[in-house]
Amino acid sequence: MLRNPFFQVAMWTLGIGAALTVIVLNAGWLPAVASDEAGKIDTFYDILAVISCFIFGLVSAIMIVSVIHFRRRHGDMSDGEPIHGNSRLEVLWTSIPTALMVGAAVAGALLLHDIEEPQASTQTVRVQAQQFAWTFEYPQGFRANELHLVEGTPYYFKMNTGDVIHSFWVPEFRMKKDAVPGITTTVRVTPTRKGKYAVVCAELCGLGHSTMRAPVVVEDQQSFDRWAAQARKDQSTVGGQSEPSFK
Amino acid sequence: MESASIAHAAGAHAEHPPEANRSSRVDPQLLGMLLFIVSEAMLFGSFFTAYFFIRVVEGTPWPPDPFEFPVAIAGMNTAILLISSFTMHYALHSVKAGNRLGMKAGLVTTLVLGVAFLTTQINEYVKAGFSISDGAFASVFYGLTGLHGAHVFIGLTLLTIMTVRAFRGHFSAQAHMGVECAGIYWHFVDVMWIVVYTTIYLL
Amino acid sequence: MADSVAVAAETHGSQQPSSPQRGGFKARMLAPGLLRAAWATVAMAAFAYGLVVGLRAIQGFPLFDSAPIVTAILLAAPMGFLVGIGGFDYWFKYMIGKPTEPEDHSGHGARSWRDYFRVNTDHKVIGIQYTVTSIFFLLVGGALAELVRAELAAPGQQIVSTDTFNGLFSVHASLMIFLVIIPVFAGLANYVIPLMIGAPDMAFPRLNALSYWLLPVAGIMMMASFLVPDSGSFSTGWTAYTPLSSNAPLGQQFFTIGVQFAGTSSIMTALNFLVTIITMRAPGMTFWRLPLLVWANFTTSLLVVIATPFVAGSQFLLLLDRALHANFFDVFQGGETLQYQHIFWFYSHPAVYIMVLPGFGIVSEIISAKSRKPIFGYRLMALSLLAILALGFTVWAHHMFVSGMFSWLRVPMMITTMLIAVPTGVKIFSWLATLWRGVLELSTPMLFCLGFITMFTLGGISGIMLAVIPIDIHVSDTYFVVAHLHYVLFGGSMFTIFAGIYYWFPKMTGRMFDERLGKIHFWLTFIGFNATFAPMHWVGLEGMPRRVADYAEQFAGWNLFISIAAFGLGLSTLVFIYNMIVSWKWGPPAPGNPWRAKTLEWQVSSPPPLFNFDEIPQVVGGPYEYGVPGAVHAVLNGEREKVPAGAGEAGGNGHNGSARQ
C-alpha cells in the first residue's frame, strides 16, 4: 500500500496542497479589509487560492513520484512501456478542468455583478486625475486633495483625467479603475473600516507615477462634517488646494 | 566559436542537396504569397479597427461638416483599378497560353493604370481641403487610403520588375510564377481598395 | 514578399562562381558584408538627414528639428545596413532582369566564425545566428533587469533617476520579448525543423537570411535609445500605452520603429516555417507523424502571421500620431485612446502563446526521449495546440479589465480566458502521464523540462487568478502581474529554451556540454528564480504597484530580498554561458545520436552534413515509438530495402542511419 505509486501521489498531493494552503491562508498578504467589496473579494480569492494549491500539489506530486519511482537506474538502457494514451483519462482531464473553470467563471461573474451593483443613497464623488496629483470634488460642492469618506456610505466615483491614463486604486478597498482621457469611468466602493489609507496611482503615467498618491480617511459622519467645513473654508480663503501629502 | 556545419561536410557527402520532397500540391511560392496576403489583410484589419472605433464607437460624423470626400473622383479611381485587375488577368492568361506579346501588353497597361490611380490619389490629397491632423476622421481617411496607396506602390514595384523581366525575354507558358505572384498581389490590392472605398467614401 | 516572386526560376542562367571575397580595396568595399553594411548605413543615414533638411527648406520650416530627422534616419539607415550586408543582392539582380541564378549553395555552411557574420542561406547557420544573437540580448536585457533590481533594493532613489528607471524596465521587457524569447525559438526551430521533417533546407533560404538580419537592427535600435540626448530611452513600458507614448520624447521612436523590424522579421520567418512544413515534408511524413515540435511551430507560425500585423498596425498608428500629428489617439481632436490597447493586445495576447507554444514543442521532444516512452495522447497534444490558437484570439481584453473599456466585454473575455486552462492542462497532464512508468534520465535538458512543468503550472494558475475579474481589479498593475509574467516567461519559456539549447547543443556544435555544470546551472536557476519571483506575488497582493521607481516603506524587506536573489539569478546565467563557450570549443565530440532519440535530426551526424541528408528519408512511422518492438520512424539513405521489421529498435538504440563521425 505505502509503496504503491498511486497512493504516494495522493499523499504528496494532500501534503503539498495542505502545506501551501496553510501558508496562503495565514500569511496575511492581503492588506486590511476596509470596504464591503474587499471582504467578498477576499473570500473568493481564498477559495480560488486553496483550489490552486491542490492543483499545483497534484502536478508536483505526480512529478515527484515519477522521479522517485521511475528514475533510470545506472546502466539501464531499456525503454518504458509503450503506452500511447488512454481515452478515459484524457476525457477526465479535459472535463474536470472545464467544469472547474466554468464554475469559477460563473462565480466570478456573479461576484462582479454583486460588487458593482448600485445601492440606495449613494454619494457621488468626482475624481480628477492629473500628472501627478488627485483632486476630489465632493457632492457638497467643494474640492480637496484628500479623500474623506464616511464609514458605511456607498460611494460612486466618477473619474476623469486631464492628460494621460492614471488608475485610481485603494488597496484596502480592493477596487481599481483607470481614469481615461475622453471618457468618464466609474467605480463603486462602500468603505467599512475607519482608518487612514492611500489612493495609489496604478497605471504608468510618467515621471511622477510612483509618487502620485493621495491620503484617504475613512471616518464617521461628525468627523467628516468637521473636515468638510474646514476644507470648504480653506478652498474659499486660499482659493487653491493643499499640497497632497505623500505617504 | 568554431564552424559548426562545415567540418564534417567535407566528408563523403553529396555536393548538392537532395531534391526536397513535395508534400503538397500547392506551389511553395504561391503558398508564401497567399500567407503574406493573409498578414497584409490583418494589417488592414488593425487600421480598420481604428476606423471602427472612431466612426462607430465615437460616432464621429462622416465626414464632419465643412469637409467633403471627393466621392466621384475616387469612384473613377475605383474604375481604373478594377480595369487594371482585368488587364492583369489578361497578362497572366496570355503568358499561360504562350502569348508573350499579350503578356507584355497586359503588364504595361496594368502599370499605366496603376500609376494613373496613384497620381489621381495624390492629386486628391492635395485638393482634399483637410490634412491628416484635422481631426480623427481625417487621420482615419489618410491612414487607410495612405496604407492602401503604399500597397499600390508595392504592387507597382512588383509589376515594374515583372515588366522589365518580360521585356528581357523571361517568362513562358511553363514558367511564369513571377507574373502570377505579382498578379495575385495586384488583385489583393484591388479588392482591398473596394473595401476601403466602400467603408470610407460610400457608407 | 519579394522572395516568393524571386525564387521562381523562369530561366536559369549560367551558374556563376560565388563573388570574390578577397581582392583590392574597392572590391572589398563593394563585396556584401559588414564593411559594405557599415558605409551603406552611414550613407543612408546621411541621405535621410539631407532629405529631411531639404524638404524642410522647401517648405520653409526651421531646418533642424531632431524628431523628423531621427525618424527618417531610423527608417532609412537599417535599409542601408540590410542592402550593405547583402540581404537584397539576389533580388536586385532579379529586378533588373538578370537571369535567375539557381542557388549555387556558396552561401551554405560555415567554415570559420566569420561566416556567421555574413548573409548565409543555410538554415543551420541561420539557426545558430539566431540563437547566439538572442543569448546576447538575454545578457543585455538581464543586465538591465539587474539595474532595475538595484534601484528597487531600497525605497527612495538609489542609482538612477525615475526617468532612467522607466527606461530600464521598458527596454528590459522589449528586448526580452522581441529579441530573446521570440527569436530564440525561431532559431532553434530554424535549425531543427528542416532536419525533423526530412528537408534539405527551408523553403525560402534567402528570405530566411533576411529575416535574421532584421533582428540585430531592431535590437541595436532599442539599445541605442539610451543614447538619445535629453530624452533618454523610451520609458512607457513595453506596452507603450497612449496618450503617454504619443506625447513621449524622442526615445519612444526607437521602440515604435524597432518593433516594426522585429515584427517583420518574425512574420517572414513564420511564413517560411509554414511553407516549409506544408510543402517540404519527407515522403510518409503525414501530419499525424510530425514531431510535436513541428506541430508547435506550425501553430505558432499561424499565430504570428495572423496576429503580428496588429502590433505593426498599433505602432504605425502611433507613429502617424507622433510624426505626422495625426489624431488617432488624441481625444481633444476626436480620437479615441482605448483603441490602442485593443489593437495592441489583439497582438500581444496571442504573442504570449507565440512565446510559449514552441517551448511546449521542445518539452514534448525531450520528455518523450528522456522517459523512453511515446508521448501520451499524441493527437490530443496536437489538437490542444490548435485549441490554444483559436482561443488565444478571443481573450485579449483580459488585459483591460480595469481600463474602462466596454463593461459588457469583460465577462465573455473572462470565460474564454479561463477556458484556455483546459487545453493547457491537457498538455501538462499528458506530459505527466508520459513520465509515469517511463525510464527517466534526469540529465540537464530533462531537469529543465521538469522545472518547466511545475513553474509553468504555477504561472498558469496565477494567470487564472488574474483572469477572474474581481481579483484582477485588485491585483492588476501590481507586482502580482509581474510575478505571473515572469513565472510564465522565465519559468515557462526560458526554462524550455535552456532545455532546448542543452538538448540540441550536441547536434548544433558537434560537441557535448559539461553535464555537471549543466546541473549546477539548473539548480542555481531554479532556486534563484523562485527566490526572485515568488515574493513578488505577496508584495503585489499587499499593494505594491508595478513600474514604480520608489515604493512605500512596508515593502522594503521583501524588495531587498528579491534584489539579492535577482543578482544570484543573474550569476547563475554566467555558469550557462561559461559552459556553452567552453564546451563549444573544447567539449568532447558528440556522437550522432547521444540521446538515443527517434526523430530524424538525430539520425544524421552531429553536426549534420551540409545538405542534411544525402537522400531524402522515407518516413514509415510515428516519431515517438519508444519501447514498441519493431517500430521505425524513418529509413535513411537507400536502406529502405535493407530494413527488416525490428531493426532500428533493439533497446531503443535508435537508428543510426547515416551518422558518420
Ligand code: HEA
Ligand atoms: C508566456 C507567456 C504567458 C502565458 C503562457 C500566459 C498565460 C496566461 N495568462 Fe498571462 N500574461 C503574460 C504572459 C503570459 N501569460 C504577460 C507578459 C502579462 C503582462 C503583460 C503586461 O501587462 O505587461 C500577462 C498578463 C496576464 C493578465 C492581465 C493581468 C493584468 O494586467 O491585469 C491576465 C488576466 O487574465 C493573464 C492571464 C493568463 C492566463 C489565464 C493564462 C493561461 O494561458 C494559463 C493556462 C495554464 C494553466 C492554468 C496551468 C496548467 C493547467 C493545469 C495544470 C490544468 C489544471 C488547472 C486548472 C483547472 C486551473 N495574464
Ligand code: HEA
Ligand atoms: C522573457 C522575458 C523576461 C525575462 C527572462 C525577465 C527576466 C528578469 N526580469 Fe523582467 N520583465 C519582463 C520580461 C522578462 N523579464 C516583462 C515583459 C516585464 C514588464 C515590463 C513592463 O512593465 O513594461 C518585466 C518587468 C520586470 C520588472 C518590473 C519592473 C517594474 O514594473 O517596475 C522586474 C523587477 O524586478 C523584472 C526583473 C527581472 C529579473 C531580475 C530578471 C532576471 O531573470 C534576469 C536574470 C539575468 C540575466 C539572465 C542576465 C545575466 C547577465 C549578467 C550577469 C551580466 C553580464 C552581461 C553583460 C556584461 C552584458 N522584470
Ligand code: CUA
Ligand atoms: Cu498617475 Cu501613475
Ligand SMILES: [Cu+2]
Ligand atoms: Cu493575455
